[in-house]
Amino acid sequence: MKTKQSLDIDELFKYVDEKAIKKFKETIDYNEFKKKSDLNKRLILDLNEKCEFGENFEVEKILRSNHLDYDYIYKLLFVILDTSNEKPEFDILGFKFESTEQIKTMYYLYNYFSESIYSLNSGLPKLPDIKIFTSPQIDDRTLEFLKSMIKVECEKGYNMEDKIIEPNTILNFLKGALDSKDELKWYLTDKDIEILESIYCKASTFLKNHPELLKKKNDKDVDNQEATEEETTMDYPKINIDDIESNSQEPISKEKEIFHDVISKVWYSATGKKLLYMQKKMIQNLKVDALIYNDDKVNDFANKVVNKYNNIFTQSYKKKISPQQLRFSYDCTRVLSGGFKDNKPVLIPAKAGFGKSTLIRTFLETKINEAKIKDDGWGAVIVTDRIEDLKQLQKYIEDNVGAYKEDKYYDDRGNKKVKLTPWIYVLEGWSESICLNNIKKYDERNCTRTNCPKFERCKVFRQFYEQINSPIVAMSNARLYNYLSENKLKEFVNWEKIDKSKGKRELLLIDEKPKLENTDDIDMRIIEEMITNINQISAYSNENIKSDKKLLKDELVQAQEKIIELMNKHSDDRNAIIYEDKDKFFSSKFIINWNKYYKFRYRYKINAIETLLTKGGLWCNTKNRRYFNILEYINFDWNNSINTVIFDATSESDPSYSEIFNYLDINDYKKYEHLEFKVIDDNFSKNALKEKPEKIKAVTDWIKRDIVDKGKVYAVTYMNYSPIVKEQLKGYDNIVFDIKDDKEIIPYFNNTKGKNTWQDCNQIVHIGWNVYPSDEYIASYLCVFGFDKLHEKYFEFIEDEEARKFLTTGLVKLDGYKFNVPNITFHKFCKIVSDFEQEIFRTKLRDFSSEEEVTAYIFNPDKMLLQMLEQRFTGCKIDKIEVNELLLVSKRKGKNGANNKEVKLSEWLKNWSGEKTEIKQIREELDITGDYWSKLKKRSSLINDIWREKDIHHVQENGKHYIYYD
Structure with a gap:
């Protein structure tokens, strides 16, 4: 085998460089290398699969591949060292390394530091999990190398967006490593750790003796000075978070404008003057220091989480992470760990794709590892929408941390068994899969000791008693709602440690919006059903x-x-x-x-x-x-000693959050110049589709003709129309379907939360709008605004008949598809925008760092809705388009071949110039009766589309009815 006696690793890293390729080829006889050990064969297969070059790939292609990272070069390098008869020298930073162990040690130490520096996005990979790695043996030569490495790295510094890390930061990284000895023991022996401690002391002395290294690069205003004891031994952060975002002059509390000058009502005075009712939505954003008490231990812990969070993005996801996301992870961890200054729940409104799920996992893993060491009784309640997500989180912690405790026992047959108590215990409701009594359909009457012979062995029964042994209990949002509405969540505050002492679940962490409004309904049917049951x-x-x-x-x-x-x-x-x-x-x-x-x-x-x-x-x-x-609002003020934190990406636009919540100030501002709304002026409400079901065929034909070839498509619609749309679009590769009961379906409103299935879609076709019955918007508004306040007002004005009438019926009166009170209309449209945000951020738009073009096709948005969307997605483009297939449907002929009355009226309105015209005159001209006119005005989506578009007004003068528009 050919070898070269001095191989510069730095040149090898530049693997697209011709010199590196040449040196690599000189170092190894590749054909001979392929015949070596099984390890080599496995490595070749690994490389082959990674690079997709086929069986006879060439070294040159490997080195030039964009798919290849440093990890593979290191693997090849160590295989060369272990299989070569001749031991080459390695010249690294002026030091000659001759042994495999020395080079492994160098790799480990350098890798450890590079992981700790957030700006080193292209740094060395994590320690590969292959057999040739053994525990590093740190000798004097390695110590000299470490000192030299510190010197070189301090001299050149690390730069990310012009932020220079302090020169002694590397030394503090080493101190941080030694502060986490339990983590080091995964890959170092006790003797190695002792040597590292010696290195730390000697390296600290080395820096003290070289004060010139403590001068920041390019910092001309700072004189050379010796480092003080405090400077050289300060507690690290691994990331100097203040360098990421230096906004110390900003107030700790500031108003943020979500919507402004939104026209929620238009009416005319007696003189015909046009009047506008303008709405705005503001929230009060608070900096983290306004929410929690400052605590150095909390800050240090937050820095650990930030570093792990950064490594996951840059090394596991291979994604660029923004300074905004790093600041987000730091502030959120402080909120999750710190002591609240008041009892209000904290809302964290980070947009989808900002890294929330990764942060929650990283926070919990780091916190649990810390709890293992301190045994301080820390615990939490974790809540999200889907039980499946909680089980995945439970498994993630089990795989990465292990069980909270192991109990060994012998079963009835004398077999030794181990019972594992998880860190996270997931509460579940009844399901067929966990029922021991083979019940196929749930009936609460079956789940009793009397009616179920296996009740005491059932998880539904046992879980309340078992969860007390785990530090963290996890539940669905539906279960949380039930516990909060009945004031029963307090029963889950305490848990029992291994030594039988009490631990405390001091954090309620809710992922996704919880149910905030209790609008349970009562009708005669349910009361009659209850009376019937009593009779039985x-x-x-x-x-x-x-x-x-x-x-x-x-x-x-x-x-x-x-x-x-x-x-x-x-x-x-x-x-x-x-x-x-x-x-x-x-x-x-x-x-x-x-x-x-x-x-x-x-x-x-x-x-x-x-x-x-x-x-x-x-x-x-x-x-x-x-x-x-x-009309009740859920009470979150149930325990003064429990901190409640809610992650909800749309909480800024969602009107369901009342003044009882605090908002954490998240810097997730972004311009959406890469987002374009394509507006089709055709009504796709449920009523419109009921009138003309052929619209579904028309819109799917258009999607197949004009949309599918432009990229991946996320099509979403109403639940009842999902099967019809699916049948029309099946067989098209670019249509991304959802899966339900192992079958492909078109996703539908209210069924996509927590799913990332469509994150590669650059197009969304939003077929309809997720609009609820008007009663639900009224009930929601009254819950949030405060029914208790109205209650007080009503009895305050009990003698005022006019006031009581307004508070009883006038406040909730409908005005067409809007409301008599503009605030309720605005509340409704805020909810629609919030729901739409959930859908559009399922697409590529969820990648915060991406600027790739995304197109959203939307149908007949109200002017108010379009205005709000334009404000919410700053910088977006809006373009109106026509769909020929839909135009043909709207112009369909009557049975006799002539245009029907609906189309006649629509054509008349389109050609009308807006002058005040008596309705009777129009009806007579078009042969439309008074009853049919009312029916068209009430039910025709085609007529109502034009009515809204032209902003047509109806007035009554001297007993006659007129319409006009400006």
Whole structure:
């Protein structure tokens, strides 16, 4: 084998350089190398798979490959050392290394430092997990190398966006390593660590004796001076976070404008003057130091998390990480770890793709590793939407940290067993997969000791007692909502350590928006169902049961009669706010008897009826159903010693968050000049599709003709239309489907949270808008605004009939598809924008560092909605386009071949110049009856599209009705 006696590693790193290729070829007989050990063969296969060169790839191609990183060069290098008969010298920073162990040691130390420097994005890889690596033996030569390395690195410094790291930072990195001895023991022996400690002392002395190295590069204003003891032994951060973002002059609290000058209502005065109602949404952003008490230990811990977070992005994801994301990870970790200055939950509104999920995993892993050492009883409650995500997090911690404890025991047959207690215990609801009794469909009556022979072995029963042994308990947002609404979350605050002492779950970490509004509904059907169930209680001759049964039925019938009275009172109202003022409705004995016979069954409905008849609620009188909503806001102020942190990417635009929350100031500002909205003026509401179902075929034909060839497509629509769209688009590779029950589906609204399936899509076709019934927006607004405040106002003006009428019906009156009160309309559109943000950030837009073009196709957005989207996505482009397939549908002919009345009226409105015109005149001209005119105005999406586009107004003068527009 040919060898060269001095191989410069630095040149080898420049693997696209001809000299490096030449030196590599001179160093190794490649054909001979391929015949060597199994290790070499495995390495070749590994390289082959990585680089995709086929079986007969060439060394030159490997070295030129963009897919190849330093890790593979190092692997080849060490194989050469282990298989070569001749031992080449390696000239590194002027030191000759002759042994394999010395070069391994150099690699480990240099790698450790490079991982700790956030700016070294192209640094050396992590220690490869292959057998040729053994624990480094650090000798005097290595010590000299380390000192020389410190000197060289200090002289040249590290530069990222013109931020210079302090020269003695490398020394502090080493101190940080020694402070984390438990981590070092993964790959160093105790003797190695002792030698590292010796190196630290000697290297510290070395820097003290070379004060010129402590002068910053290019810092002409600082005189040479000797380093003080404090400077050379200071507690590190591994990243000087203040160098990333130096905004110390900014106030710790500032208002942020989310929306401004949004026109939520237009009307005309008696003189015909146009009046506008303008809306804005502001939030109060707080710097981290305004939220928590400053603590050096917390800051040091935050720096550890930042370094790990940075390494994951740069080394595992191979992604560039921005200074904004580093600052985000640092501030968030401080919030998650620090002591709150007040009891308000903290909202972290980092946009999708900013690195939130990675941060949560990194924070938990680092915190758990620290808790293992300190045994300080730290614990947490973790919440997210999907149980599957929590199980993945549980597995991640198990794989990377291990179990919290192991209990050894012997089973009935004398076999030795080990029971593992996880760091994270996941609470689950009933499912067929965990049911031991082979029940196929859930019925709460089955899950009792009486009705289930395997109840005490069931996880649903055992989990409340088992979770107390794990530091962290994890649950779904739905379960959290139930616990908070019943004030039961306090039962999960404490947990039991190995020594049986109490630990405390001092953090409630919620990933994704929790349910904030309790608008449970009550109608006659549910009350009649409950009364029927009471009638079915078997009493026989038992007088006690008969008495219990009578009490339950009597009080429910009283509730039924009161609710019927309210319904009759407001039978002519579309909506009305109900105000009641009673201490309680159901007796204590009723509650005791209900729990005795039904336990948890209907418990939420019992609570809802109690709330309605003692406080009040919202009356909803729809075409298909008459019911009441209760109006409660979930209480997060349940424990003064628990910090609540919520990660919600759309919390800035979401109107559901009230003043009880604090916002962390996140610098995630970005211009969206790479985003273009393509607006198609065709109504795709549910009613419009019901009127003209052929629109779905038209839009999918257009997608196949004009969209699929332009890149990956994320198409999302209503749940009911998802199967139809899927059938039309199946077979097209660029359509990215969702998976449900192992089958491909088109994703639908409210079913995409937490999924990254479409992150490579550069196009989104948003077929429709995720709009709810008007009653839901009214109920949401009243919950957030504060029904309690209205309640007080109502009884304050109890003698003022006009005020009471406004507070009962005027406040919730509808004005077309908007509301009489502009604030409720604005609330509605904020919710629509927030939901849309969730969808559009499923695409490539979620990559914060990407500037790749993304196109969003949207249908018939309201002017107000379009205005808000333009403000939310600063710098975006908006372009109106026409879709021929949809134009043909809108111009369909009537049965007799002539344009039908709907199309006739639409054509008349399009050609009309806007002068004041009597409606009767238009009807007579187009042969449209008064009833059919009303029907068209109420139900025709085509007519309403034009009405909104032209901003047409209807006025009544002297008994005659006119329309006009400006």
